[in-house]
Amino acid sequence: MSTTAKVVSESFKPALIIPWVTIGIIAYFCLPWLALEYGLTDATFDEFVDALAWRKNGATIVVPFFFLMFLIAPRLVRSGIQCGWLYTCLSAFFILATFAYFITENLSMGLGTAVILLAFSALFAIGIAEIGFQRGDRFIAGSVIFVILLVCVFIFFPIWTIFQTLLYNSDGSFAPFQFYQIVTAFGVGRVILNTLLLAMSVGAATTLFGLIFALYSTRATSPLRYVIRVFYILPIITPPFVVGMALILLFGRAGMINDGLMFLFGPEGILLQGAFTRSGYIYGFWGIFLAQTLSLTPIAYMVLNGMLATINPAMEEAALTMRAGRWETLRDVTLPLLRPGIANAFLLCMISSAADFGNPLVLGGDYDVLSTEIYFSIAGAQLDFAKASALGVLLLVLSLSVFVIQKKWVGQKSYVTVTGVQTAGNVIPLPGRLQKILSAFVLVWLLLVGILYFSIFLGGFVKQWGADYTLTIAHHKELWLGGFASGAWPSFINSLIFAFIAAPITALIGILIAYIISRKKFFGKGIIDFGTVLIFAIPGTVTGVAYILAFNTPPVELTGTAAILIITMAIRAMPVGIRGGMSALSQISESLEEASVLQRAGSLKTIRSVLIPLIRSTIVSSTAYSFIRSMTTVSAVIFLATAGTNVATTYILSRVESGDTGIAVAYGSILILTMLLFTLAVEVITGRSRVEKQVKTI
Amino acid sequence: MKKLLFVVAVAVFLFGAGNALAEGRLVMYCSNEPFACQEVADEFAKQYDVKVQMTRAGSGSTYAKILAEKDNPKADVWYAGTLDPHSQAGVNGLLESYKSPKLEEIGELFRNPATSKQNHTTGVYAGVLGYSVNTDALKELNLPMPTSWDDLLNPIYKGHIQVANPQSSGTAYTVLATFVQLWGEDEAYKKLAALHKNVNQYTKSGSAPGKAAARGETLIGIGFLHDHALQKANGFPLELVVPAEGTGYEIGGLSIIKGARNMDNAKLFVDFMLSKEGQEVPQRVKMFQVPTNVNATVPKEAIRLEDVKLIDYDFVQYGSEEMRKALIDRWVTEIKPMAR
């Protein structure tokens, strides 16, 4: 940044800092400076008051002194730039000193500290904006600082603790070869191969099926395509292990299909006695493969569908006019245009498969994959944090490299179609024969999904699946009719509250990150880029391990709090937000924003008035999807949920653990139903906006 | 941004608003099943008007947590979970010695089982190792009912037995240790090799084989029988078998953390959990471990210690890290890679 002394941003007003100083001072007086021993919710009034900043020796004078400095700073200097430097130095010094204080004193920060630090970060942003960062655009400067902070605290720091765990023995001595010893240990190689094989197969299968569904729903003329819209959402709103459980209910050794075949062909069957004996073929590779394919295909579908909807029909029409048949058009125009989408879908599903934890947990059998191995390194009898960290690093490196390879490939291609130039055209229907084949495929798929879900819902109403099929409402009664303090309610309410807080945060920060990444250039952007890559690549189990390692000790002690779950949910769902933002922004020509900027609108106003209305449907859908994801996530929260912060999924899983299949399935089915109603409600409320309609038709 | 931040701050603040004052506190780390933990915490809170804060985690992670908090203990008491980590904590000086007045009601075996032998830990329940057989599947397959460990080695059960992987499961390690204590190490590994041929799957979790047997996913599941008793109580067609040669068992530990901030309540809690009524609390949520208080009612679903042949399980020797590592490593390199 050039810092020519002549340039003083004329709009600089010291009043800008007032809101942040106010927030800081409120936090100073009303929020705990130190973490409360028994948590914010459980602290007594005395404990609360005792933890306030103005009662602490260190903070009593220092904090107000700094705020005072900010207020008088404009009077001490002659130009905005000098004031900016002063602000920058003051706030940077305060932030570093605070961290140094908490680390050396081995104290845990309270909520008040967090708010005060946030206020100082904002002041820091105002300072550097004044110096000339982002050409004085305070909103962008603030956003950049906020995102960097976020990435450092919740991504880099936890991952660093994983490496720290690997570099040191449990007794604290330096052990540089620990990682090597662990990964070369007997059996680890097979686990890696298993993970890779599964991820590749699932990635390929889901992308193919997702493509089929996407083509079908946008290009088919059959009425079946409307049904897809309802059915594709099902696996998304289902906690992953519930799909696995349903598969056991269906295909397991004592499942419906085995039972049916036994009834027909078993030793006492009514047909061909003895021609069939039970087998447990669902466990292992094929079980996980099936469950993951079922759960992840909708993700591939959504990626490809979004891509397909934005292809300018004129291109397809152009192909048709060049004597290409519908087949050739599909093969030579549509599919190549979809290539970035296909790569994205493959990438997403491959990483999701490698990171998936619920299905291998339920269906894995002897087929060990990294995510379950990580979990059992900590949750089982081994309690080997070093092993969990080592495997976590492997899994992270695996998904990171997949991600980077894909990004390189996809990154070179950008097909901007919304430029502000209005286009028109009609969608080209699928070739007739292809449509018939796809119809059959879709029908079989929908049937399978239908039976799967039917068995989940039925499972909640029978006494014991596999043993006693008497109909009963006992499970639901235990879950829902025992008052709000028992049964499913506490965990359900927790889930709702956490996800409700996490979802909008996810969507907004996701779009903000997408905006910064795709639209802004500045020194230090690499941090955000790399952080984002990690957010995308880091599997849930690794997040879980890292957070347990990082946030269990001062200065940031969060384990056992609701905050850590909300943060985890938000970070876990962040890729949804970023991806949504990225794809939406890539569809919008930058000149629209530039036009707004030239109309004197600042970046905040531009985002609000131009970008947000144009990507509103993306915001709504990524908020909704983040909410659903937060409600159904397992892999990371299972490490972090405690008795007081149990969420729906961890509760269900613990009932599965203790063998209450009926209860688990009953709860699962209600959860699914809730999510379904939620999704439908969102669809109805948002409706089809003008812009969306427009974007859909071009 | 500002608005959002404000809303979050207010929300979090309101969260913390409703503070109730209780008669003292107790911070409890619990390594039992979540429902048992909750039930015990609620019951204690109700009876003594103490505000109980409970964190549930596996015994291994709880041990690590206590170790990490050595200088500034957060928890007061550690309830349940297998004995070995409790022993380890005792040896490492993380626990408070405490002789509860209720100790005389506790079975001899369970009064001071931990390695340190300094009353750091008391046995709060026992779990017997064994296996269960799905009777429906047995009938369908037309196989005889096994009654001993040796029966399981019979090739007729090929592909019908499920047991956990000792790498990930303490339960499975107990199986290893029991075999070794029954027959000596080399003989035990021969038998484990024979068992391996019959195993259809090594599960991650120790309780999984019992569940699989209950649902008919496997014919026989090896594990702690109280897990299986729960399945049976849930209505599955299971027959619980305590092997005729004798079998190993686990002890659930109960310890006070050294430097506990609520020491009086911690002691009160230990007294309560060792008392007859305290030990009967988990039964309400279908936890069928054997109570160690001789006066406590043994649930009808649970195994009665006096009815079965237990080996003289050496918790000190087989609880040590070296032994554990040696046995598991031998199993991983010798048994696991074998063809089935």
Add this chain to the structure above:
Amino acid sequence: MKPGETNITITLSKVFKRFDEVTALEDINVVFEAGTLTTLLGPSGCGKTTLLRIVSGLETVSGGEILFGNENVTDLSATRRDVGMVFQSYALFPHMTVEQNVGYGLGVLKTPQEKIKEQVKVVLDMVNLAGYQARYPDELSGGQQQRVAVARALILEPKVLLFDEPLSNIDSKLRRSMREEIRHLQKSTGITSIYVTHDQSEALAVSDEVVVMKDGRILQKGPPRSLYHRPESAFVANFIGESNVVEALLVNGTDGNRVELGGIELALPDSMHIPAKPGMVKLSLRPEVIHIEAKSDDKDPDCLAGIVTESAYMGPVIEYSVKTAIGDLFTRGPAYETQHLKGEQVRVRVRPDEIIVIPASSE
């Protein structure tokens, strides 16, 4: 919006721009006079759009200074520079009506609603779009969208008006009338304007001054006429209008300057400005300087012999390509004359008073 009220001079000095490793602009020193419309003309990739964006503030400079009048705006963001811009793609907000699009900037400045309505009406009248307030961009034709974009750029009465290839998405008939309108609007408002195009005829038609750019550098700047008649390089000669660039020997004799080409000698008028020393030079021969005649037996020392290689009837004129000793020459003849056919042997006459000698230093 009266002429001359807001006009300022724009000065760029030593401006350069690098994107990573690629240099997009190199040592740009140029003054855009107050109240004029200057065109940045050049082939695609020459840096003209980058230069425009640097003036707008949408792009930062890697070095150098930009002055609006006396104010250094180098480090000012686009928001604060007070420029209006018409984008190639128009960049109309698809979710806003015409009125909202045009009034957007006023809204940003917190102008009261009635005032916005009023002013929008005034500008829409100016661009002949009265009554279109409630339409959405997708309900307008390309030309109408263009007018909306112009109206939006005008409404805040900016110090500087920028056009980024504004006519490239419009069909050619409409283009002519649109460029007249733009020219008219610029003149009537008197706002200093910069106009980017790659179409030389558009540049000649609308501009007070033309800046020809190539490979990130400015080759020549001047009024259309001087660029046409005094190109300082072969590139400019070729790019502005049509030109036949040939090599010739410049001789400075006692009787004045002569050029020898293809075996003939042509005396240059004394009044002609010769920016080169005697020796081999490059000449630019515009098509209108070259006349072809039917071949006759009597030898004319002032004529080159040639063969027609192409001959196309274009309505008012006939276009020829003639192969001569100095290379292929392109020229036109009036359609009322007999058309010389392909393969026909002709005489080529060059009018010496309109020959352009290209400065020696140029490429």
